Amino acid sequence: MAYTKAQTYQFTKKLYQLLKTQPDTVILKKLWGNCCGLYHPDTDTIDIDFRRGIIPTLVHEALHKFHPNWSETKVWEHESKIMNSLTPRQVKNIIRMLAAYL
Numbered sequence: 001m002a003y004t005k006a007q008t009y010q011f012t013k014k015l016y017q018l019l020k021t022q023p024d025t026v027i028l029k030k031l032w033g034n035c036c037g038l039y040h041p042d043t044d045t046i047d048i049d050f051r052r053g054i055i056p057t058l059v060h061e062a063l064h065k066f067h068p069n070w071s072e073t074k075v076w077e078h079e080s081k082i083m084n085s086l087t088p089r090q091v092k093n094i095i096r097m098l099a100a101y102l
Helices: 005-021 054-066 072-085 088-101
Strands: 026-029 037-040 045-049
Touching (some): 005 054, 005 088
Antiparallel strands (some): 037 045
């Protein structure tokens, strides 16, 4: 099941705002083992292993940031729905924003 167009828009709007206003939040680095990404609530930062799927990992970790009380299962479920709902244009915009602010 996918997000509606309005739900996807609301998420991407929030993600764009995060990337634009807090560019130091996302850090690309090598992580250990099978870890693709981490959200650190204490420092409010997101680490993403650049050797893995950057967009799905960013979506996943942003969900942790936006919804700190959600379980890992709920985050996985919503990540999947969002990834299945993103348009190519939205993905291009996310990539552009990452490139501009990282």
